[in-house]
Amino acid sequence: MKDEKQVIRVRNLFKKFGDFTANHDLSFDVYKGEIFGFLGANGAGKTTAIKILSGLSYPTSGEIEVAGFDVYKQRELLKRNIGYMSQKFSLYEDLTVYENIRFYGGIYGLSRKEIKMKADELLTTLNLEHVRNKRIGELPLGWKQKLAFSVAILHNPDIVFLDEPTGGVDPVTRRQFWDLIYEASRKGITVFVTTHYMDEAEYCDRVSIMVDGKIEALDTPSELKKQFEAKDMDAVFLRLARNSSYQE
């Protein structure tokens, strides 16, 4: 399911805003096909780190390679090889399902034929054939999120970043969403995901927990539970995050 090929390699990443250090000396690797959970309390520095990894902002210092590309010099190449989806940003509400697929396919330079093929395939897997020409705005949130994820990996990126993809989604759809994540990971796509649902942390291959800009723990869920003598990830998280000095 995963091999030892690194797709994200972070060494001594620092990001400072004025005298506030958002990311303090982060070092970690993420491997091909891995589902990597990136947890942390609000304001722990998750979003800052994701922005750096996806080439949206520069780190203050540190060596970072994503999909084999350097975040300082090869941003454009990097962006071509990643996918991104968040709870807030997903698809264009005014366009139809198919138009959205075509649009994103176009952005990543897929040919007309490829787009058509991929769209058919995607709609069949998601069971959304019947809404092909409906506007995104008319679809339930869960469908939108599933669709947004599929679109984010349309161009077969090496990594896909998911920023709280399942917030507010009903429990059944949430699980269907995770089916998609597993499937992607089996195809060799690395999934880098943040979530506030602690049960979802259990579904990850490995989990890192950030507190005050530092990674305080990084391991498989079962190792973490052993290490902190906790019965589930919720307890692990609470233990780590409670120690936080971050009370504003």
Added chain:
Amino acid sequence: MDSHISIENLSKSYGEVLALQGVSLEIKSGELFGLIGPDGAGKTTLFRILTTLLLPNTGNVSLCGYEVVKDYKYIRNLLGYMPGRFSLYQDLSVMENLNFFATVFNTRIEDNMDMIHDIWVQIEPFKDRLAGKLSGGMKQKLALCCALIHQPKILLLDEPTTGVDAVSRSEFWQMLKGLKAKGITIVVATPYMDEANLCERVALIQDGKILQVDTPAGIVNQYEKDLYAIHTSDMYQAMLDIREYPSVHSVFAFGQVLHYTDKRDAFEVAELKEYLVNKGHEGVKIEKIQAVIEDCFMALSQENKLEQ
């Protein structure tokens, strides 16, 4: 004062979209009541009707015995409301925000300090900071203070914990318990199923319909099927394999285990275990477990979908 809420056969539609369909609920005075359902279930619409901001299409709604349509002016004095988006003035300081809302409700902070004291002490160190510069958890506390400043009889909280991390969430629920002790009726809407257990009674809502109303324990007890937890090494593969199992009724991932129900009443654990072992799974362990709210919600929502 008897601050109960009664909702009778309430419906509301926006154009063709039915946001609420025949909702009936009784919320008792002094109760900590949870309204649990995903986004788009109709929680916010229901809250806006309760807060007199929307008019229902049909049905009767009364708070403390006052009708929401007719007596809306009076009801507005009784309510504390915290909308889904934290409604504070980002460019005013913490203190200014609190002062402003006190003035709006024609009262003074000093007169109501006993009400908000426990929460206020947590944000007091930052009272001169701009509200926009607070962290999510702090904003939430400030918003709660502002909603409480006029000593409301009923507190309506629309998704106060959405997007808030687990630590702040658990702190927030602690605060609600403290408020409940003061006798306020509290209604909380949330998409997080695990928060149901923190309420006295909950209503599960989806697609504008109430699926069930009961205490969390009551809801769990009404779960009809026998539920089993399955442990294996490769969860995802096991789930795929179980979906192929002839008598599977449902299988869902639940954190580190799979939750399984069978179509048959007489279900042999050993049979499924053997099936999984034959598929090459290791460390297979199956045990009967008590359902949690999320199991119930999923079962009920699927029944609901089938009816439609």
Added chain:
Amino acid sequence: MLILFGMPIVQLLLFGFVITNDLKDVKMAVVDHSKDSYTNEIINKITSSGYFKLTDNLESINQVEGVFRKGEVKLALVFEPDFATNLTKESKAKVQILTDASDPNMANLAVNYLQGILQNYNLEINRGKVLPFQVKPQTRMYFNTSLESVFMFVPGIMATILMLVSAMMTSISIAREKELGTMEILLVSPLKPLQIILGKVTPYLLLSFINALVIVGMGYFVFGVPVLGSFALLMAESILFILLALSLGIFISTVSNSQQVAMMLSMFALMLPTILLSGFIFPIRNMPLPLQLISNIIPPRWFIVVIKNIMLKGVGFEYIWKETLVLIAMTTVFIGLSVKKFKIRLE
């Protein structure tokens, strides 16, 4: 979509029709001290051009200023006594062109046209003659003798700024509260709609009033624009206009749910007409009839007339009561509409 495609078309039409430098039916008075065939001919010539329309025949040059103050007549022609005799005997006769230069664009344009017509007339009567007859025009500006356009701009800018600050800012600030959700809490509170509106409006009333003072002050001290009339009256009228703009702002906010919509609406529904159709830059009487009619419902149009009259002509209330009344009526209507439309609920 409608805005994107509709706006350019509307703008194009507006600009096309509004920015014509042609004159049309400028009202003119005549003081004819001579009343002979030549003066008659000249007057005929001028009125038949279509650019000018004779409305008053005055007895004395002293009456001209009074006519100008009323604001209808923009131009007066004064023929010297014995015009015909002078022309035939001395081949030189004088005609004075007096203009109301509180609208400098207009005054300039009118004078140029008139001079053109007189020149033509000279050519006509001199055909085949050895000694040419000459009608010599002399021009004199009233109210704004140096014909400074800054005089015109101060009232115009005042109207524009007050409109911008008052209407746009109120509408945006209310829409912002809706966006942030604070409006939801205010609505749920026992505050009355009128209280909420007053609370939102008062700061902008103050701000706009200070703006008005600054503009008038700048005009006076930096550009030397006089305030000939009563300063108190000027300020009273400004407050009235600010109130009108504020009520418009609230009205806009009741129909828009986001800051963006409020912004667009105030831009297109208020700013552009204020600049284009109020007579600020382009004279109203030169517009096609439909636009002239529309300009009547544009509040700054009336306000500009009022402040121009007070500042540059120094007239009192008796000359501007009509415009004032229009402004008061508009304010009442919009305040009424806003209070009524301001929702006590969300919908």
